[in-house]
Every structure is written in structure tokens, then in C-alpha cells.
Amino acid sequence: MTDLIEISGSVLIEKDRMGGKSAAIARLIKAGFKVPLSFVITRDVYDFFVEVTGLRGRIFLELTRKDFSDMRWEEMWDTALRIRNFFLTTPWPSSLRRRLETFIRESFNNSQVTVRSSAPEEDSTKTSFAGVHESVVNKSGPDSVMDAIKLVWASLWSDRAMMYRRELGLDFNKSSMAVLIQEFIDGEKSGIFFGVSPDNQSHSVIEAVYGLNQGLVDGSVQPDRWMVNRETGAVESHVAPKRSIKIAPAKDQGVTTLELSESEIISPPLSLAEVETVFQSGQEAEKLFGFPQDVEWTFRGDELIILQSRPITSSALNPGDERSWYRSLKKSLASLRELRKKVENDLIPEMIKVAENLADIDLNGMSDLDLAEEITRRTEILKKWTDIYWAEFIPFAHAVRLFGQFYNDALKPEDPFEFVSLLVTEDILSVQRNRFLQNASNEISRLRTNESPINRLSWKNPGVRELIDDYARKFEEFSSVGMELGNIEEKLLDLFSEFSRIPGELKTGIKVSNRDKEDVFLSYFSGPALEQASELLELARFSYRLRDDDNIYLGRLESRLKAALKSGETRLISRGVVPQGLLSPVEVVELLRGKRVNLEPSKVERPAPLESYRSSVRQLLGQPASSGFSSGVARVINSSEDLFSFKAGEVLICDAVDPNITFIVPLCAGIVERRGGMLIHGAIIAREYGIPCVTGVTDAALAIQTGDQVTVDGFLGIVTLKRN
Amino acid sequence: MSPSRKDTSNLGNSEQTDRFWSIGDISVETALPDEYKGTVQFEEHGHVRSVSDLVEELHNLFSVQNLAVLATTGKTGPYGNLIAFMASHDLKYFVFSTQKATRKFGNLSENPNVAFVIDNRSNKIEDFVNAVAVTAMGKAFETFSEDRENLLQSFIEKHPHLKDFVTSPSCALVKVEIEKYVCVFRFQNVIELYPKND
Numbered sequence: 001m002t003d004l005i006e007i008s009g010s011v012l013i014e015k016d017r018m019g020g021k022s023a024a025i026a027r028l029i030k031a032g033f034k035v036p037l038s039f040v041i042t043r044d045v046y047d048f049f050v051e052v053t054g055l056r057g058r059i060f061l062e063l064t065r066k067d068f069s070d071m072r073w074e075e076m077w078d079t080a081l082r083i084r085n086f087f088l089t090t091p092w093p094s095s096l097r098r099r100l101e102t103f104i105r106e107s108f109n110n111s112q113v114t115v116r117s118s119a120p121e122e123d124s125t126k127t128s129f130a131g132v133h134e135s136v137v138n139k140s141g142p143d144s145v146m147d148a149i150k151l152v153w154a155s156l157w158s159d160r161a162m163m164y165r166r167e168l169g170l171d172f173n174k175s176s177m178a179v180l181i182q183e184f185i186d187g188e189k190s191g192i193f194f195g196v197s198p199d200n201q202s203h204s205v206i207e208a209v210y211g212l213n214q215g216l217v218d219g220s221v222q223p224d225r226w227m228v229n230r231e232t233g234a235v236e237s238h239v240a241p242k243r244s245i246k247i248a249p250a251k252d253q254g255v256t257t258l259e260l261s262e263s264e265i266i267s268p269p270l271s272l273a274e275v276e277t278v279f280q281s282g283q284e285a286e287k288l289f290g291f292p293q294d295v296e297w298t299f300r301g302d303e304l305i306i307l308q309s310r311p312i313t314s315s316a317l318n319p320g321d322e323r324s325w326y327r328s329l330k331k332s333l334a335s336l337r338e339l340r341k342k343v344e345n346d347l348i349p350e351m352i353k354v355a356e357n358l359a360d361i362d363l364n365g366m367s368d369l370d371l372a373e374e375i376t377r378r379t380e381i382l383k384k385w386t387d388i389y390w391a392e393f394i395p396f397a398h399a400v401r402l403f404g405q406f407y408n409d410a411l412k413p414e415d416p417f418e419f420v421s422l423l424v425t426e427d428i429l430s431v432q433r434n435r436f437l438q439n440a441s442n443e444i445s446r447l448r449t450n451e452s453p454i455n456r457l458s459w460k461n462p463g464v465r466e467l468i469d470d471y472a473r474k475f476e477e478f479s480s481v482g483m484e485l486g487n488i489e490e491k492l493l494d495l496f497s498e499f500s501r502i503p504g505e506l507k508t509g510i511k512v513s514n515r516d517k518e519d520v521f522l523s524y525f526s527g528p529a530l531e532q533a534s535e536l537l538e539l540a541r542f543s544y545r546l547r548d549d550d551n552i553y554l555g556r557l558e559s560r561l562k563a564a565l566k567s568g569e570t571r572l573i574s575r576g577v578v579p580q581g582l583l584s585p586v587e588v589v590e591l592l593r594g595k596r597v598n599l600e601p602s603k604v605e606r607p608a609p610l611e612s613y614r615s616s617v618r619q620l621l622g623q624p625a626s627s628g629f630s631s632g633v634a635r636v637i638n639s640s641e642d643l644f645s646f647k648a649g650e651v652l653i654c655d656a657v658d659p660n661i662t663f664i665v666p667l668c669a670g671i672v673e674r675r676g677g678m679l680i681h682g683a684i685i686a687r688e689y690g691i692p693c694v695t696g697v698t699d700a701a702l703a704i705q706t707g708d709q710v711t712v713d714g715f716l717g718i719v720t721l722k723r724n
Numbered sequence: 725m726s727p728s729r730k731d732t733s734n735l736g737n738s739e740q741t742d743r744f745w746s747i748g749d750i751s752v753e754t755a756l757p758d759e760y761k762g763t764v765q766f767e768e769h770g771h772v773r774s775v776s777d778l779v780e781e782l783h784n785l786f787s788v789q790n791l792a793v794l795a796t797t798g799k800t801g802p803y804g805n806l807i808a809f810m811a812s813h814d815l816k817y818f819v820f821s822t823q824k825a826t827r828k829f830g831n832l833s834e835n836p837n838v839a840f841v842i843d844n845r846s847n848k849i850e851d852f853v854n855a856v857a858v859t860a861m862g863k864a865f866e867t868f869s870e871d872r873e874n875l876l877q878s879f880i881e882k883h884p885h886l887k888d889f890v891t892s893p894s895c896a897l898v899k900v901e902i903e904k905y906v907c908v909f910r911f912q913n914v915i916e917l918y919p920k921n922d
Contacts, residue, residue, distance in 0.1 A: 054884015061885055619826075629824070629894040711825035715892040720825035 003045050004103045007038040017042040019118025019178035024289070024309050031288050033281070033306050036114075037183040039107050043120060043176040045096070046153055053090045059083055059157065060173070065621060065717070066676070068166055070698050075676035076159040077401060078623060085408055085416035087154040092146065100149075101142040104181075112140045112184035112249070115148035116308070117155055119177045121170060132161050133177075137214060138184050138249045145181065151409070152179050185305055186249055187298025189269040191216060191223060193282035195292030195312055196230070203227045203236060204292075206278050208269040211246030213296060213307075214255055220334035221245055224268045228279050235275060240268060245334070256528055257334060277304050285309045333532070336399045336539055343396055343546065351385060351553045358560040363567040371568055372592040378561040379585045385557055393550045396543055400679055403540030406533070410524045417678050417687075422517050422537065423544040424688055437663055440467045441499030468492050491644040498667055501648040547679070551658055561585070568592050617703040617721055623676055624717035625683035628692030632669035634708040634721075636701055637661070651710045655701055657682030665689060670712030672719050674700045686714075694719050778917055779815060782905065785844060785856055786811035790883065792860075793841040794820065796831035803831055809840065810882045816919055818860065818900040819867075819875050821890040829896060836863045838900055852911045862902040875899060 005011060005018065007026045015023040022040040029035055050056040062082055066075070092100070117133030134155030136148035155161060156177045165172060191208035207216060207223035215221030222241035229236055243265050250256040270278070278297060281304055285293045291311040298305050358378065366374060400423065407419035447463045518537070525533045568588040572578045577591055590597045635646055637654040643664055646652070652668045654661075656675040662685050665671065669691070673682045676696025686693035692714030700719070704710060709722040792809045795802055805828055809820045818840060822829045832838070843857035867875055876897055880887050889895060905917040 054880075054887065057883075057885020058888065061888075627893075631825075713823060713825060713892075713894045715894045716823060716889065718823060718825070718894075720823075 003042040020122035021118035022180045039181045041179040043178045046177045078678045080159040083157040084154040087150040088412045104142045114182045114184045116180040117152045118180040190298035193295040211248045215247040218332040220332040355556040368592045372589045375564045382557050399539045399543035403536050444496045445500045498648045620697045620719045622694040622697035622717045625695040626686035626693035626714045628714040630670045630692045631711045634710045636706045653704045672700050795839040797835045798831040810879045838864045857908045859906040861904045862900045864900040866896040867899045
């Protein structure tokens with residue numbers, strides 16, 4: 001039995017060992033189709049690698065940290081990135097390294113190759129895994145091909161692949177991966193053939209682009225599309241996009257984006273005769289396999305070459321297929337570039353303007369009916385922007401993820417999240433706010449030494465007054481936090497005082513000395529790759545800043561709604577209509593309109609206390625989000641009121657650290673958060689301040705009480721409790 | 725599963741092991757003539773073993789078993805838990821790792837005396853005949869010494885999936901100098917094994 005096999009006409013087809021894609025290639029070769037020179041590294045090699053290096057156990061432990069059903073997809077991505085890094089940083093066993101080097105050299109003689117996934121569970125009629133696993137295009141030489149093999153193996157554990165398996169109920173422990181290595185074909189035009197159109201089952205679909213078909217597959221290049229009648233072979237329709245770019249091999253390795261020539265822009269990639277050739281070939285493939293096929297092909301000169309062929313899954317033919325959603329988790333550089341333009345030039349400025357316009361409105365001068373109208377309007381505005389947040393801003397967060405992979409591929413760091421430190425820049429709002437707080441605390445210390453030390457500083461002190469006013473002006477989102485608090489100035493003064501108690505080195509706060517790290521990162525690239533690296537870093541920084549700032553802008557809209565609600569509640573309370581506040585927007589609106597409302601006793605839903613459970617929790621497991629090991633007294637934050645009770649040196653326990661509350665982070669000895677992820681605000685800011693942080697602790701706010709002694713292990717993601 | 729006798733290539737020769745270990749306090753069904761102590765080879769499933777056989781058997785058991793029960797002593801009394809362990813080739817010491825916020829680490833800081841139980845039971849009635857259980861006693865210390873790196877690598881070699889855990893700065897690597905083994909075979913046959921002083 002050999003595990004490194006050339007796929008020839010006489011090869012023995014073993015799908016379980018060579019994977020679905022390679023088995024299909026073997027059948028195509030036997031049937032006389034023109035396919036690239038192909039070799040397969042069977043799943044035995046994967047199994048050997050993960051076994052002898054201990055990776056199998058490490059992957060298992062990583063996957064079982066937390067119940068899958070409790071994980072957000074961001075956490076799955078984090079898990080996937082960790083596992084990906086296991087592969088990148090695990091050395092090849094020396095005997096295997098030597099065998100693979102020889103195999104690659106002898107098979108391809110340093111020419112360019114494409115490395116494709118070929119998992120045994122791929123490409124069946126039930127589970128296609130189309131677009132789920134990785135392919136690495138245009139690599140040469142044993143070192144880069146072997147890196148590519150590791151990346152393809154790791155894609156078995158990508159977030160998309162894990163979600164796909166979970167949905168199909170496949171057993172993770174049985175997952176394995178063969179790898180198909182093919183001679184790289186620099187086709188002039190490429191595309192896909194879809195045997196049966198999901199929209200019309202009597203049609204086949206052919207899509208084609210200039211250059212390589214990577215752009216078509218990841219959605220960054222719009223294809224020409226032909227509908228062909230399955231019975232007659234007649235072209236029923238042709239839809240041409242606005243053609244502008246193509247994907248082509250980069251000079252050294254990998255791919256790059258090129259502008260199309262004038263003649264390419266005006267003419268479709270395929271002639272009608274070529275459309276017919278592709279259609280004929282697709283029909284023959286369907287005959288060979290017995291099912292309608294999803295074929296990737298390319299033209300080199302006049303020669304049609306089949307790159308891969310897989311059955312169309314039955315679910316793909318049914319409406320509601322979620323394939324596109326899995327694909328949307330992988331955004332290309334080109335599509336992110338477009339999304340950035342939209343977010344930066346249109347959405348964010350508009351959002352700021354909307355908030356400003358709302359701030360200018362005089363609520364007190366309004367009639368009850370007008371105020372009711374205004375509350376409804378503000379509720380709708382907030383909903384609209386929350387929807388945009390999910391539809392546009394969250395997907396844009398993928399720029400950070402793309403950069404993270406890019407960084408890790410090049411530098412192979414031990415810490416898969418090392419790249420995050422490159423993303424923090426001065427212009428992030430929460431960074432500016434925390435700087436202000438630090439300066440304010442210094443100022444308070446100065447004022448205090450000038451005053452009698454016995455007298456407590458008063459907010460009526462002109463110096464302090466000025467600081468507080470200045471703060472409120474600059475960081476207006478703070479008003480949404482402090483809205484329900486009557487004596488905001490006193491609270492703020494307490495906060496300033498706490499800041500003056502933390503050690504000097506923490507006060508300097510976020511160090512934005514990324515220049516060195518940036519230089520190290522960029523030194524790994526040259527030529528066009530350097531340009532790509534710079535662009536991706538810039539895009540990721542913008543994405544990261546957006547993740548912080550968009551929440552703050554959204555917070556402003558929320559505070560506008562709260563202001564209108566507060567105004568309404570104040571009127572209702574002063575007239576004795578309701579005893580106290582905390583009504584829902586709908587209730588306030590109805591009451592202002594003079595209607596009757598059955599008031600629920602409490603709006604705030606908290607899970608029932610689990611007394612016996614609470615007293616028994618000793619240790620909780622989450623994700624290690626910021627390294628360090630520290631202990632302190634827990635302070636559970638359930639409402640904005642709690643924030644102002646926070647004392648320097650306590651451990652922050654909360655549901656989620658959103659940017660509107662990150663101002664207390666410098667005071668924390670540690671942070672424990674229910675919401676999971678490495679790229680969430682709490683984790684990012686904790687890393688910047690060097691504060692141990694564990695995220696994704698499902699029961700954090702339930703199990704931990706204010707006053708508990710808590711140890712936060714930010715290396716391993718462990719929280720240990722000791723109740724006095 | 726009873727310990728295999730086959731894979732002993734990495735053990736070193738038995739003469740060498742005999743110099744480091746001695747059998748004592750033998751409690752067996754059949755009385756053991758004095759002159760046989762520690763020198764005579766007994767039949768495969770007999771009640772007593774020569775030192776070299778015993779050492780070999782323990783070594784195999786410790787290689788196969790990943791987990792041991794660790795007993796520590798705290799202020800309020802004894803405490804036990806499962807840990808991943810590694811035994812040295814000469815069986816002179818054990819190595820394990822613990823996070824520093826744990827009860828066991830707190831106990832170890834107060835009192836270095838520990839005991840381990842390692843066994844190969846399969847949770848069937850046959851265990852009373854086939855299972856081997858070994859209690860190892862000794863003193864535990866966190867390692868900072870020069871050989872820390874070697875111990876760490878040997879531990880990772882046995883438990884490669886625990887690499888991330890054991891290399892975490894929040895974890896201690898603990899070395900236990902073994903003072904005595906109590907080995908139970910076939911339910912009630914007990915042999916004690918002591919390291920000889922150098």
C-alpha cells in the first residue's frame with residue numbers, strides 16, 4: 001500500500017483513502033477526459049501526521065472546550081484559527097518530510113501546482129462540501145507545497161467546515177483529509193458548469209470569467225452566465241456583467257488581481273462554440289457519474305481542461321440551500337475593498353449625521369403626541385441601524401480575520417492572535433476616551449494636593465467641573481451609560497478618583513508602538529505581495545476600528561432613544577400616571593397618547609437564581625483571550641450603576657464588555673466575560689492593557705457573585721472561584 | 725489488560741535496575757524462602773516477582789496508563805484527583821503538571837507528601853484477578869532546576885496533546901521523588917518496592 005499515488009488510467013480507485021475529489025479525477029482520466037497531471041496524498045498521511053505529532057489530541061481538546069451549541073460563530077472562527085496554527089507550527093516528522101520532499105520534486109520537478117482538499121466525505125451526492133475546504137493555487141517547490149498541504153489539512157477544521165459538519169451531523173472524530181496535487185494550469189478563461197440550474201431544472205448553467213476561476217468561486221469577479229437547455233443544448237439566455245478584472249497567477253507564487261484589456265471588457269470570455277464544448281463535456285461527465293455534475297474547468301488555448309467534477313447535492317437543488325451562507329463567511333480581499341468604500345464613505349457618516357440631527361431636537365418643547373411620535377421614530381431609526389450593523393458592519397469584520405490568516409501563514413507565530421497587536425491605532429474612540437480618563441485622574445491628583453487633604457474633592461470645584469463637562473462633551477455616548485443615574489457628577493468623580501489609584505505603568509495605558517511590529521510583518525514580503533500585505537493591514541485596521549467605533553455610534557443612537565424615553569417617563573411620573581421609570585418604548589408611547597397600559601411588574605428578565613449550583617462552582621472554563629494570571633475580588637456588572645461602584649484591582653465579571661463600558665478596563669485586575677471571542681472589545685482592550693481576560697464563560701455572571709475571590713488564568717482560559 | 729512483557733527495549737538491562745531497587749515487606753499467599761528475595765525469577769503468573777521483572781512490569785504499566793489518582797494533604801484533610809502523569813525510565817520519579825490556582829497546588833505548597841494510584845482495571849469482575857494496582861509515595865516539588873526542560877519534553881512526549889497546558893506560565897511542572905511503591909497483583913498479593921540509596 002502506498003500513500004503517495006499518481007492518478008493514472010490504471011490507478012485503483014479507493015474513495016475512502018484518496019477522497020472524493022481525487023476519486024472523481026481518477027474516473028475522469030479513465031474515461032479519457034483531459035485533466036491536469038494529478039497526484040494524491042492519501043488520508044493515511046494525514047492520519048499519521050496528526051497521530052505521531054499529538055495533534056489529534058490537541059484538536060480534540062480544543063474542540064471540546066465548550067459545547068458547540070454554546071458557541072457563537074466568532075468563537076468557532078477563533079477555534080479554527082487556533083487549530084490552523086497548530087498545523088502551521090507543528091514540525092513535520094523527519095521521515096515524512098524526506099518522503100514528501102522527494103515525492104514533490106520527482107512528481108512536479110519544481111513546476112507550479114495547485115493543492116486541493118480531497119476529504120473522503122467530500123463530493124458525494126449528499127454532502128458536497130463545495131467551497132468549504134481550502135485549495136491553494138500556484139505553488140512550487142517542496143517547502144511551499146508542503147506548507148500548502150498543511151493549510152489544506154487545517155481547512156478540515158475551518159469554521160465553515162465545522163458548521164457544515166455539525167449541520168450534517170457528521171462525526172468530527174472520523175474526519176480525515178487526502179490532498180490532491182495537480183499541475184497548475186494558467187488558463188486564459190475559466191468557469192463552472194452546473195448540470196441542473198437550481199432555478200429551472202430543465203436548464204444547465206455555465207458561468208465563465210477571464211483568467212483563473214478563483215475570482216468566480218469566491219465572488220470577487222462577476223461572471224458571464226449562459227443558460228443552456230438540457231434537452232436540446234440550445235443557449236436560452238446569456239447575461240453579461242460589467243467586466244473589469246480577472247484573477248491571474250502572481251509572478252512568484254499565488255494569485256493576483258489584474259485589470260482586463262479593452263477587448264476583454266467588450267467581449268464575453270466564451271464564444272458560442274466554446275459554450276457548446278463546455279456543455280457537451282458537462283453532459284458526458286453526468287453520463288459517467290450518473291448524476292448532474294458541478295464542474296470546474298479552464299481553457300488553455302483551445303483545449304478544455306476539467307479541473308474537478310462533483311455531483312450536485314440534492315439540497316443544492318432545493319430552495320433555501322445555505323451553501324451561499326457558508327461561502328459568505330469567506331470574503332475575498334476584493335469584496336472587502338468594496339464593502340469598505342460603502343461603510344466608510346456612506347454608512348458611517350450618515351449614522352453620525354443622524355445622531356447629530358436627533359441631538360438638535362428640543363424634546364421638552366414637544367407636545368405629548370409629538371413626543372410619542374418621536375419615540376416611535378427613534379425606535380425605528382435604531383432598528384434600521386442595528387440591521388445595517390448586522391448586514392454590513394459585522395461581515396466587514398472579516399477583514400481582521402483575513403489579515404489574521406495572512407499574518408499567521410507568513411510569520412507562523414506561536415500565538416495565533418499575535419496579529420491583533422498590529423491593529424490598534426490612536427484613532428480608536430475608546431482609546432481616546434481612556435487616555436482622557438487617565439489625564440483627568442492625573443489632574444484630579446494635582447487638584448487634590450492643592451486642596452486640603454481632609455476635604456473630599458467636590459465636583460463643584462471649578463477644575464473638576466471643567467473636566468467633567470469636557471468629558472461629557474467629548475464622549476457623549478457616556479450619557480447613555482449614565483442616563484439613569486441621578487448624581488452623575490459624583491459618580492464620575494469617584495471614577496476619576498479610582499483611576500488615580502491605579503499603578504503608574506497602567507496609566508500610560510494603550511501603547512501604540514506598532515511601528516516595529518509592522519516593519520517585521522512587512523519584511524516578510526516583497527514586490528506585489530508587499531503591496532497586498534500593506535493593503536490588507538490597512539483594511540484590517542479599518543475593520544478593527546470600525547468594530548469598536550460602530551458600537552459607539554450605535555450607542556449614540558440608543559442614547560437618543562433613551563433621552564426621548566426619559567423625557568416621556570419624567571412627564572408620566574410627574575403626573576402620577578406611573579410610579580417609576582423603566583417602561584418599554586411601546587408603553588411610554590401608548591401612555592403619552594393617553595391610552596391605558598397593563599404594566600408588567602418587572603421588565604428586567606434575569607434567570608432564576610440557582611442557589612445550590614452557585615455555591616458549588618469552583619472552576620469555569622472559557623477561552624483564553626488575554627494572557628496573564630491574576631486574582632482579585634469579583635465585581636459583577638449587571639447595570640450601568642454597578643460600573644461606578646468598581647474599585648481599582650477588582651475582577652470585572654460581565655455579560656459582554658461593549659465599547660461603552662471599556663472605560664473601567666484599566667482599573668481591572670482581570671476580566672471574565674460570558675460572550676466569547678478573541679476579537680471582541682473586552683478581549684482586545686484587555687490585551688492592550690496586559691490584563692488577563694477569559695471570554696466565553698457561559699455561566700460567568702450566574703455563577704460568580706460580587707465579593708467572590710476569583711483567579712483569572714488568561715493563558716488557559718480558566719476561572720477559579722473561592723467564596724468566603 | 726495486564727501489562728505486556730514484550731516491549732522492554734527502552735528499559736535498560738535488568739542488572740542495572742536491580743542495583744537501584746529492592747523488594748521489601750512481601751505479603752503473599754505462599755511463603756517466600758529468604759534466599760529467593762530479589763534474586764530469583766518466578767513463573768509468569770506467580771505471586772512474587774524478581775526485582776527486575778517487577779520494575780519492568782511497573783514500567784510497562786506506567787507507559788500504558790495516562791492518568792493516575794493523585795492524593796495530597798490539605799488543611800482540612802486528604803484530597804484526591806486525577807492527573808496526567810509520566811514516570812521516569814528508572815521509576816525514580818514522577819512528573820505531572822497542575823494549574824496554580826488549584827486545590828492540589830495549594831496543598832502541595834503546604835505539604836509535599838503525595839501518593840499516586842495507577843491501575844489497569846477495566847471495570848469488570850475479572851479485575852480482581854487481572855488488574856494491577858500500584859500506589860506510589862513520595863515528595864513533590866515544583867521544578868525550576870536545570871533539568872526542567874528535559875522533564876517537560878519527556879512529559880510532552882507522553883502527552884503531546886497537553887503541550888499547550890503544560891507550557892502555560894500559569895501551570896507548575898511538578899517532580900515527585902518516589903520513596904516507595906506498593907504493588908497489588910491478583911487482588912491480595914502485595915509487594916513493596918523501594919529505591920536503594922545511592
